[in-house]
Amino acid sequence: MARPATHDSAADRIRRQVEKAGPDAVFHAGQFLELASRDAIDKALSRLVESGFLKRLARGLYHQPRIHPVLGEILPPVEALAKALADRDHVKLQPFGGYAANLLRLSEQVPARVVFLTDGKARKIRYGSQTIELRRASPRMMAAAGRTTGLVIAALRYIGKDHITPARMAHLRELLSPEDRRRLLEDLPLAPAWMHPWFKTIAGKEDAT
Known part of the structure; x- marks a missing residue:
């Protein structure tokens, strides 16, 4: 049957x-x-x-x-929420400020306000004990969004040129994959001029000191 x-x-x-x-x-x-x-x-x-x-x-x-x-x-990691949000709304999101530095382990502080640059609408989302802010940015600021290059640019902006040290650059050189380091050199025109020597240092092409 x-x-x-x-x-x-x-x-x-x-x-x-x-x-x-x-x-x-x-x-x-x-x-x-x-x-x-x-x-x-x-x-x-x-x-x-x-x-x-x-x-x-x-x-x-x-x-x-x-x-x-x-x-x-x-709760899921903030980056998982951001990935789903970007996919749903068909926008780009770029970690910014202290959050970018934290993702690259250049800062141990976990910011209460997590900021992403976006080419979509600006808004704020309450997420557990944190606030996620989507801050609309210019096309140039978003040019490397979604790539390691964009994360490095955002983190170095947060740290500031006067506080970047060879030890921090050595950390990034060890953290990033060979492919990511190669991509930094390809994306050099997307970074501010003052970052160019540091990008080359991270890629292993030059000593910025």
Whole structure:
């Protein structure tokens, strides 16, 4: 006797995709459009939020909540939220200021306000104990967005030319991959002139001291 067919709902398909993605993933509805219609996806996401399987991080952004017995709710990294936001809104985001320096381990301070430059709309998003600020920037400031070059430029701007040391540059030379270091030389025209010697130092082409 044939087994009765089971109903595989949009919520079921979303649930499986979320579980495969890992604990730090952030999602938006557009990532699930291959699974069902937009209307069905929106309804399924609402049901999954109501059931507690998903939680809204910000408007239209979701994650699978995790609770630590001591620390409480563990949010995905800010960069995971930014990646999903950029993908959803079709914009570029570039870490800026102290956040960029922290990502490159040039600063141990974790800023309460995380700033991204963007070619999209300026806005602020409350994220746990932090505020994420999207600050609209000129095309030149966004030219290297999404690449390691853009991160290095932002971090060096934050540190300032008078506080850059050979030790910090040696750290970046060790941290960055050979491909990233090569790309710094290719992207030299995108950086301010005062950074050029340091870019060459990081790439291993010149001693800026």
